Amino acid sequence: MMLIHCPHCGPRAQSEFVYERTVDSVAPTDATTDQAMQTLFTRNNPRGVDDEIWRHSFGCRAWMVITRHRVTNEISHVRAVGPETLP
Amino acid sequence: MNRYSAFGLLRGALNGQKHWQPAWRDPEPKAHYDIIIIGGGGHGLATAYYLAKVHGLRNIAVLEKGWIGGGNTGRNTTIVRSNYRLKPLHDFFEFGLKLWHHLSDELNYNVMFSPRGAMFLGHSDADMVKLAERGDAMRCDGIDADLMTRDEVAKLEPLLDMSRSARFPIEGGLIQRRGGTARHDAVAWGYARGADSFGVDIIQKCEVTGFVRNGNAVVGVETTRGRIGAGRVGICVAGHSGHVAGLAGLKLPIESQTLQAMVTEGVKPMINSVIMSQSLHCYISQSDKGGIVFGGDPDNWPSYAQRGHPMVMEGAIAQGLALVPSLSRLRMVRTWSGVTDMSFDGSPIIGETPVRNLYLNGGWCYGGFKATPASGWTYAHTLATGSPHPLNAPFSLERFMTGATIDETGTGPMPSSR
Numbered sequence: 230m231m232l233i234h235c236p237h238c239g240p241r242a243q244s245e246f247v248y249e250r251t252v253d254s255v256a257p258t259d260a261t262t263d264q265a266m267q268t269l270f271t272r273n274n275p276r277g278v279d280d281e282i283w284r285h286s287f288g289c290r291a292w293m294v295i296t297r298h299r300v301t302n303e304i305s306h307v308r309a310v311g312p313e314t315l316p
Numbered sequence: 317m318n319r320y321s322a323f324g325l326l327r328g329a330l331n332g333q334k335h336w337q338p339a340w341r342d343p344e345p346k347a348h349y350d351i352i353i354i355g356g357g358g359h360g361l362a363t364a365y366y367l368a369k370v371h372g373l374r375n376i377a378v379l380e381k382g383w384i385g386g387g388n389t390g391r392n393t394t395i396v397r398s399n400y401r402l403k404p405l406h407d408f409f410e411f412g413l414k415l416w417h418h419l420s421d422e423l424n425y426n427v428m429f430s431p432r433g434a435m436f437l438g439h440s441d442a443d444m445v446k447l448a449e450r451g452d453a454m455r456c457d458g459i460d461a462d463l464m465t466r467d468e469v470a471k472l473e474p475l476l477d478m479s480r481s482a483r484f485p486i487e488g489g490l491i492q493r494r495g496g497t498a499r500h501d502a503v504a505w506g507y508a509r510g511a512d513s514f515g516v517d518i519i520q521k522c523e524v525t526g527f528v529r530n531g532n533a534v535v536g537v538e539t540t541r542g543r544i545g546a547g548r549v550g551i552c553v554a555g556h557s558g559h560v561a562g563l564a565g566l567k568l569p570i571e572s573q574t575l576q577a578m579v580t581e582g583v584k585p586m587i588n589s590v591i592m593s594q595s596l597h598c599y600i601s602q603s604d605k606g607g608i609v610f611g612g613d614p615d616n617w618p619s620y621a622q623r624g625h626p627m628v629m630e631g632a633i634a635q636g637l638a639l640v641p642s643l644s645r646l647r648m649v650r651t652w653s654g655v656t657d658m659s660f661d662g663s664p665i666i667g668e669t670p671v672r673n674l675y676l677n678g679g680w681c682y683g684g685f686k687a688t689p690a691s692g693w694t695y696a697h698t699l700a701t702g703s704p705h706p707l708n709a710p711f712s713l714e715r716f717m718t719g720a721t722i723d724e725t726g727t728g729p730m731p732s733s734r
Contacts, residue, residue, distance in 0.1 A: 230627050244627050248617035248732055251571075269729045270660050270716040271567040274558030276620045283617075299572070299620045 236309035317513035340512035348545035355553035356380025361507035362692020368514030371700035385504030391654030397495035404710035412690030425506030433589035434495030447490035533672035555655035557678030582606030598635035658731035661721035
C-alpha cells in the first residue's frame, strides 16, 4: 500500500484514496470528435512516470494530481487541483 | 520431435532415463524472419504454433524478453470457460474451449485440462435474472449453460455457506460444466515444443527496444540482441501492450493494472468446481496439488509493478472466507500478481494497427489465459493472411472509433471501474 501526502490532510493510507484517470484523458467540453476520441479512449500508459488524478474520497474528498512511477510506486509530487486548473 | 508416450517412459525406465532431449532449441536470431512475434507467453507461442501448423509458414521467430511463460501465463488463476453473454465474446471463447478439450492430444503434451465445471454464484433475485439471461444467450449459440437452484449449488459445493445469515447469501448459480482449469506452464511449454518442432525460432532473453520503420511500414525490430528484419511483426505482450506499442508511436485504449492471485497450502479435495462470483469478484478453485487458488479484483489503479497489495488481497480473501468459511484455517503460501492490459470496453484487441505490417494482440483484461488457443489460432490467421479471422474481426482496434465496442459489463470507457 502507498502512503499518499494529501495536500490538505498530510500523509494518509492509500485506502482512503480513489484513482480517477490520468491527466492526459480529461476532455474539454468543446472537444472535436478526434480529440474526444483520443482523450476518452487512449492513454499514454507509460512504463514509468505519469500524472494521475486521484481523489481523497474517504478523507477531505478533494481532487489532486499525483505524479507517480508505475513500476516502483514512488510518488514524486502531489498537487491540489480544482476544476479550473485541469487542462 | 520425440513423441512423449507411455512406451517412451517405459523404455526410459530401462536405460536410466537417458533419452530425454531438450523440448525446444535455443537458437541465435537470424537476420530476417517472415513473421516476428513479440512476446513468448502462451498467446505468442500458440500463434507461432498455428502459423506453422495451419498456415504452413516456417520462417518465424518468437522474441521473449525474459523466459517463455514467465509473464502472465505464469501469473493467473488458470480458469478456462466460455460463459460470456455477448455473442462475439462467447463465440470466440467457445472456439477456444473446443480447442482446450483436445489440446493435450494436439500438442502431445499434458496440459492437465480438467473440465470440472465453472460455476457463477447468484446472490440475489437480480443476480439470478442476470445469470438466466446470460445462460439463455449462450444456449442460443449452442454453448452449455445450466441454471442451478440453491439446492443444486449446495450439493455440488457442500462447503459453501448456504445459511440465510450468510454475509453473501446464495440464491443459485449458473454452471458451464465443460469449463474448468488447466496447467498454465504446460500450455506455454507444450506450444513451445510444438512450434519448435516446425522450425520456429524461440529466442529468449531478447527484448524488443524499438521498431525499424520504412515510411509507415515496420520492416524489423531493434532488440537487445541486435536488429532483426521482418515481413510482419505481431505484438503479443498483453500487460505491456501500451509500452511496446508506444515504441511504434501508438497510443492504445489500454491501461495497465495489476491483478492478484494467491494460493494456500495443499489440502485434500474440498472444492469440486471453479466457484466464481462476479457480483463480488471472487474466484476460488483447487489446484491438482491441493492448494486453494484465490483470485480477486484488479488493483483499480494503473501499475506495472508485478507484486501485490495487501489491501486488495485482504478484500479477495475476505470474500472467499465469507463464501467458504472452512478455508479460514488454511495458510497462504504464495501470492503473485500479473500486469494486465485493461482495455476500455473489457474485451481484447486482435488485429491490424495504423502502422503497416504491425499487428496487435492485447487488451485481455483478466481473461487472457482461457483464450490462449483461440487467441493463437485467430492471430495466426490475421498475421498469415493480413486480414482478421471472422472470430476476431469484431475485436479490431477501430471499434473504439466507430462505437462498436464489446462491453460485457456496460461500464463504458473506464478501465479503472471494471
